[in-house]
Amino acid sequence: MSEPPGATATLPEAPTADEPSRSLTAQRVLPLRRPGRWIVTAVVLVLVAQFVHGLVTNPFYQWDRWSYWFLRPTILDGLLITLEVTAYSAVLGLAGGIVLALARLSKSPVLRAVSWTYVWALRSIPLIVVLIFLYNFSALYKTLSVGIPFGPAFFTFDESRLATDMVVAVIGLSLNEAAYAAEVVRGGILSVDQGQHEAAAALGLPKGYQFRRIVFPQALRSIIPNYVNQLIGLIKGTSLVFYVSLLDLFGSAQTMGSTYPGDIVPLLLVVTVWYLILTSVVSVVQFYVERHYARGATRSLPPTPLQKLRTGLSDLRARIRREAAI
Numbered sequence: 001m002s003e004p005p006g007a008t009a010t011l012p013e014a015p016t017a018d019e020p021s022r023s024l025t026a027q028r029v030l031p032l033r034r035p036g037r038w039i040v041t042a043v044v045l046v047l048v049a050q051f052v053h054g055l056v057t058n059p060f061y062q063w064d065r066w067s068y069w070f071l072r073p074t075i076l077d078g079l080l081i082t083l084e085v086t087a088y089s090a091v092l093g094l095a096g097g098i099v100l101a102l103a104r105l106s107k108s109p110v111l112r113a114v115s116w117t118y119v120w121a122l123r124s125i126p127l128i129v130v131l132i133f134l135y136n137f138s139a140l141y142k143t144l145s146v147g148i149p150f151g152p153a154f155f156t157f158d159e160s161r162l163a164t165d166m167v168v169a170v171i172g173l174s175l176n177e178a179a180y181a182a183e184v185v186r187g188g189i190l191s192v193d194q195g196q197h198e199a200a201a202a203l204g205l206p207k208g209y210q211f212r213r214i215v216f217p218q219a220l221r222s223i224i225p226n227y228v229n230q231l232i233g234l235i236k237g238t239s240l241v242f243y244v245s246l247l248d249l250f251g252s253a254q255t256m257g258s259t260y261p262g263d264i265v266p267l268l269l270v271v272t273v274w275y276l277i278l279t280s281v282v283s284v285v286q287f288y289v290e291r292h293y294a295r296g297a298t299r300s301l302p303p304t305p306l307q308k309l310r311t312g313l314s315d316l317r318a319r320i321r322r323e324a325a326i
Contacts, residue, residue: 039310060265064290065265066270068266069267074252075249078251079091079248082250085241089177090177090231091171092170092178093173095178095183096178097185098181098185100178101189103115124180130172130176135244138163139148168246169191180230184226187222188219188220192215196214197215223291225286231282243290267309270296
């Protein structure tokens with residue numbers, strides 16, 4: 001049908017792009033329900049609650065005696081010895097591991113063979129055997145001397161005077177730690193891209209300079225986080241120095257347990273809590289060390305616990321506002 005002259009056609013208004021339709025705004029997006037996850041979570045929470053309840057209410061643990069022993073001078077003295085042995089062994093073990101790793105990567109077949117044999121032997125022999133052997137070392141060698149092989153000695157040392165309990169413990173742990181640190185360092189050096197070695201060699205830089213300024217700084221990204229993790233095992237390994245007559249944290253608790261047999265369980269709990277504290281501190285250090293060396297290797301750094309807490313609170317407030325607006 002034709003329109004009369006002068007009339008204007010009226011067209012229906014098209015919906016604008018910035019105004020969503022009522023049918024879409026009326027719908028509510030619901031998350032996918034996962035009943036299995038809720039069931040497993042509930043079971044785990046029940047088991048954790050039962051464990052905590054039994055730990056707190058069971059009179060067998062004698063928490064009153066635990067609080068008595070936790071900060072006793074004897075325990076704190078043993079804790080100090082544990083920290084000293086750990087610090088000395090960590091530094092010496094890392095230094096020895098660097099030397100062994102460089103020998104393992106050298107072009108000398110003798111150095112490679114000696115380094116490989118050392119790492120193989122020390123990783124195969126239990127630490128307690130190494131400590132006991134060193135503790136009785138004076139029975140095999142009364143004196144130690146420095147001089148010409150198969151010739152006269154220039155200096156002679158009395159091994160029994162040098163090998164104190166602290167020295168034996170530190171040497172034994174350092175020798176054992178060096179074997180594991182060598183593999184950590186070697187893996188870190190091998191993780192450096194081969195192109196970095198080739199670029200350094202193309203510049204005509206000396207080998208020592210290449211290692212100190214180019215290769216080793218990049219290898220630290222892998223070495224330090226892994227070695228910090230190794231320290232956790234070292235802290236627990238110090239409990240074995242009790243068998244070479246050094247009263248560390250565990251040794252002090254064992255001695256007090258022999259004197260007060262009724263407090264054996266509280267004393268073991270004291271040792272457990274202190275080791276948990278020490279390893280937790282090292283774990284926190286490990287997190288921040290790994291986060292520091294992750295810069296430039298990942299697109300975004302992992303959030304810190306404080307950042308996770310802030311994000312969680314922000315998400316919770318946003319969820320409450322959405323619920324209130326509905």
